[in-house]
Amino acid sequence: MSIVSTIVPETGRATAEAVLARVAAAPAVEPFSALAVDACDELARALLRERAHPEVASLGFWLRRANVERLRASFLAGAQPGGITVPRGLAFHVPPANVDTMALFSLTLSLLVGNRNIVRLSPRAGGAAAATMAALRRVLAQDRFAALREGTAVVSYGHEPEPTAAFSAACDVRLVWGGDATVAALRSVPLGAGAKDLGFGDRFSLAAIDVEAYAIADRDALAAALYADAYPFDQGACASPKLLVWVGDAERAAAASDDLFSRLERLVSDRLGPLPTGAVTAKLAFAFGAAIDLPVTRVRRPSSALTVVTLATLDGFTREHPGAGLFFEACVPDVADLARHVTRRDQTICVHGVSPEPLAAAGADRVVGFGHALDFDHRWDGMDLLHELTRRAVVECAA
Amino acid sequence: MLPDALLERPAFSLGGARKDALLLEHLNALTAHHRAACPPYARALDALWPGAHDGAARLDEVPWLPVQLFKTHELRSIPADDVFKTLTSSGTTGQARSRIFLDAASSARQTRALATVMSHVLGQQRLPMLVLDTRETVSDRRTFNARAAGILGMAMFGRDHCYALDADLTLRTDEVRAWLDKHAGERILVFGFTFMVWEALREAVGIDLSRATLIHSGGWKKLIDEAVDNATFKRTLATTTGLRDVRSFYGMVEQIGSVFIECSEGHLHAPNAADVVMRDPDTFEPAASGLVQVLSALPTSYPGHSLLTEDLGTVITRDGCRCGWSGAAIAVHGRVPKAELRGCSDTTAAGLAVAA
Numbered sequence: 001m002s003i004v005s006t007i008v009p010e011t012g013r014a015t016a017e018a019v020l021a022r023v024a025a026a027p028a029v030e031p032f033s034a035l036a037v038d039a040c041d042e043l044a045r046a047l048l049r050e051r052a053h054p055e056v057a058s059l060g061f062w063l064r065r066a067n068v069e070r071l072r073a074s075f076l077a078g079a080q081p082g083g084i085t086v087p088r089g090l091a092f093h094v095p096p097a098n099v100d101t102m103a104l105f106s107l108t109l110s111l112l113v114g115n116r117n118i119v120r121l122s123p124r125a126g127g128a129a130a131a132t133m134a135a136l137r138r139v140l141a142q143d144r145f146a147a148l149r150e151g152t153a154v155v156s157y158g159h160e161p162e163p164t165a166a167f168s169a170a171c172d173v174r175l176v177w178g179g180d181a182t183v184a185a186l187r188s189v190p191l192g193a194g195a196k197d198l199g200f201g202d203r204f205s206l207a208a209i210d211v212e213a214y215a216i217a218d219r220d221a222l223a224a225a226l227y228a229d230a231y232p233f234d235q236g237a238c239a240s241p242k243l244l245v246w247v248g249d250a251e252r253a254a255a256a257s258d259d260l261f262s263r264l265e266r267l268v269s270d271r272l273g274p275l276p277t278g279a280v281t282a283k284l285a286f287a288f289g290a291a292i293d294l295p296v297t298r299v300r301r302p303s304s305a306l307t308v309v310t311l312a313t314l315d316g317f318t319r320e321h322p323g324a325g326l327f328f329e330a331c332v333p334d335v336a337d338l339a340r341h342v343t344r345r346d347q348t349i350c351v352h353g354v355s356p357e358p359l360a361a362a363g364a365d366r367v368v369g370f371g372h373a374l375d376f377d378h379r380w381d382g383m384d385l386l387h388e389l390t391r392r393a394v395v396e397c398a399a
Numbered sequence: 400m401l402p403d404a405l406l407e408r409p410a411f412s413l414g415g416a417r418k419d420a421l422l423l424e425h426l427n428a429l430t431a432h433h434r435a436a437c438p439p440y441a442r443a444l445d446a447l448w449p450g451a452h453d454g455a456a457r458l459d460e461v462p463w464l465p466v467q468l469f470k471t472h473e474l475r476s477i478p479a480d481d482v483f484k485t486l487t488s489s490g491t492t493g494q495a496r497s498r499i500f501l502d503a504a505s506s507a508r509q510t511r512a513l514a515t516v517m518s519h520v521l522g523q524q525r526l527p528m529l530v531l532d533t534r535e536t537v538s539d540r541r542t543f544n545a546r547a548a549g550i551l552g553m554a555m556f557g558r559d560h561c562y563a564l565d566a567d568l569t570l571r572t573d574e575v576r577a578w579l580d581k582h583a584g585e586r587i588l589v590f591g592f593t594f595m596v597w598e599a600l601r602e603a604v605g606i607d608l609s610r611a612t613l614i615h616s617g618g619w620k621k622l623i624d625e626a627v628d629n630a631t632f633k634r635t636l637a638t639t640t641g642l643r644d645v646r647s648f649y650g651m652v653e654q655i656g657s658v659f660i661e662c663s664e665g666h667l668h669a670p671n672a673a674d675v676v677m678r679d680p681d682t683f684e685p686a687a688s689g690l691v692q693v694l695s696a697l698p699t700s701y702p703g704h705s706l707l708t709e710d711l712g713t714v715i716t717r718d719g720c721r722c723g724w725s726g727a728a729i730a731v732h733g734r735v736p737k738a739e740l741r742g743c744s745d746t747t748a749a750g751l752a753v754a755a
Contacts, residue, residue, distance in 0.1 A: 098741040203743070223539075236742020277680040278738035281690070281709050285467040289444035292472055294441040299446045303683040309446075323740045358706065 002162035007121060008137045008154035017161040019153045020170050025150030031085055031113040032072040032388055034370040039145050040108055041065040046135035053128040055232050059101045062376040063108060075386045083394045087114035089172035096178035097122030099233050100129035105376055106175055113390045116151035118167050123156050163188055166283050170196055198388055200381055203347035204319040207241035207336055212247030213353025214256045221264035225371030229350055236323040237350040239373045245338055247354050253331040261308055268306045275305050279324040286322040314341040348373050402696035403674040406511055410519035413671040414718040414725030419458055422674055426461045426704055433702035436476035440702040449727050457686040459676045463692055463705040469497035477502045477700045488652045490543055497653055505700040509656030512697055516658050516670050517556045522717035523698045525581040533564045544651055557588045568623050569575025575606060586610050592617035600636050609641030616648045619733060637727020655704050657695040662722035666715045669727040672696040677714055688713040709735045721739050
């Protein structure tokens with residue numbers, strides 16, 4: 001018998017078995033039911049009021065009715081003839097402890113397509129996660145959402161393996177966010193025979209700017225977009241750019257680099273303030289190590305919240321990164337050369353003036369404009385989550 | 400230029416502009432030496448301090464390395480064949496340890512530097528020595544670590560060593576009393592790691608250490624957790640054992656031989672061959688308080704002459720300490736707390752699958 005803390009639908013304590021029994025008994029709901037769309041819209045309104053956590057507000061923006069209707073349209077348009085799309089059943093979510101919006105993002109996607117859901121929230125989750133869950137609790141408390149409430153459980157427990165084993169054995173789909181080590185560890189916990197495992201491992205992301213395009217760009221807007229892409233989660237979100245590649249002439253790239261990073265530095269010092277000293281000392285040691293191990297020509301501002309480590313070449317680049325505001329930087333002559341250095345480890349590439357298709361073809365999962373790295377999207381790491389979270393029941397006869 | 404000349408003077412005798420000039424000359428020479436002899440050091444220097452770097456005009460302009468680099472990289476300025484001894488730092492299980500490479504000359508020099516400092520405090524004679532640790536710490540070669548190295552390093556300043564603790568770290572009261580009776584009337588050296596000294600002596604009964612000098616080191620973290628500061632530490636030991644001469648020291652395996660020892664005023668003093676720069680944790684500019692950067696003229700076999708530590712400290716005074724010793728007098732406040740950053744990669748959740 002293993003006890004967990006419950007957070008949604010109400011705060012308290014319960015056994016993992018009792019949580020499972022309650023959720024499993026909840027009524028079935030079809031994909032994109034009016035009920036789920038209504039609940040998401042109410043949740044959106046609550047999240048948009050969370051001024052203290054801007055990343056929560058942007059999740060709220062994504063959950064608005066208008067956006068969810070677009071999701072529904074794209075979901076229905078993708079369905080093949082000869083059947084109906086139904087929820088998978090019970091989804092078990094293991095979001096990362098330190099990106100506070102992931103838990104609710106993962107849960108609401110699954111809720112929208114009609115699944116029952118159990119979310120394991122880390123005891124280390126931050127204040128923004130607590131705020132999102134409190135909002136969800138208030139929305140689901142309304143009588144009309146009883147069917148959704150019964151099928152939803154957000155719980156928290158430490159590293160005891162029993163609840164994870166129980167939820168894994170009972171679920172139809174398991175979503176594990178949080179890096180290679182977590183995905184590998186959770187894979188050793190058995191699922192039921194017909195269940196599906198979705199793992200989101202460690203990824204790297206970068207940005208690329210064409211040197212000629214930079215000269216005529218709105219450079220303050222570009223710096224602001226880079227700030228919004230890189231800094232919200234200490235540069236630790238998998239989609240946050242950690243390498244900036246200049247495409248074009250090396251000499252002009254050096255001048256553009258000075259220009260862009262001085263604009264970015266102003267934003268960082270205005271909006272961010274100093275880093276925790278422990279993060280600075282760890283980043284310093286990382287930057288010195290990079291200077292020893294990689295073809296680094298220069299390290300600028302090693303002790304500030306914006307450190308730039310310039311590489312002579314992308315050959316041998318390991319993609320190790322400490323977070324906390326460090327940009328590797330390199331220059332390549334053309335997009336074909338950049339594409340040669342893209343690997344399947346690369347998730348998001350933000351581009352300005354750089355042709356996206358060769359980069360997507362070379363292995364990146366997403367190529368987006370500056371300022372869109374952290375956009376919520378049901379298409380993630382090469383998967384359409386709406387389809388992964390449902391199944392297609394074949395209907396090949398009449399009544 | 401070898402730093403041996405700096406070790407010929409009495410400890411804590413150098414100060415002011417004269418010390419600055421002598422040290423600067425040595426440190427600049429060491430920067431040039433390590434740059435030529437240690438390619439990884441040269442790469443780091445070229446990336447972080449482009450242009451001139453061996454002509455620092457002031458001590459706070461001497462290039463530095465983060466001390467953690469010795470945990471991740473093999474940094475030595477001597478051929479592998481000349482390595483006489485490799486020192487490793489203490490560290491909890493699973494943590495990377497520093498590796499410090501010494502040739503015979505550096506090893507001898509560090510021993511000599513330590514002797515210069517200790518004889519200044521303890522006198523030229525070897526004193527009967529009470530070690531507040533267990534004999535197993537030094538006798539079991541499988542667990543030989545920084546604690547053992549520290550004890551053995553100090554053991555040469557004592558004689559008739561008595562290990563005061565059992566294997567389970569309780570005080571062997573009867574044996575210690577008998578040993579103290581044997582040395583009645585003599586001055587005694589007591590040595591141990593701060594937390595173990597505290598645990599052993601805080602409630603000691605019938606142990607008279609009124610003629611002893613206690614030398615201790617090893618960090619205050621556990622004691623600060625129990626709200627025990629240096630003043631409480633000293634007051635308690637004076638009450639339970641009569642200890643009056645209590646001296647902590649600050650040093651690290653990465654600059655062994657460069658020992659900052661507590662003076663009669665309670666401040667840690669830089670020895671002749673060493674100095675310190677405090678760096679503001681936000682700007683990294685020199686400041687009265689901040690991250691401790693240690694400078695030492697001793698390391699020739701590895702590039703450790705200028706290291707930025709993760710310790711926080713304050714310069715109390717330079718050359719103005721009432722104890723009469725010259726050089727910088729500092730206080731060390733402890734380690735910078737580890738920062739927990741956000742991010743998608745969350746290795747701690749991997750623990751979810753570990754079987755009970």
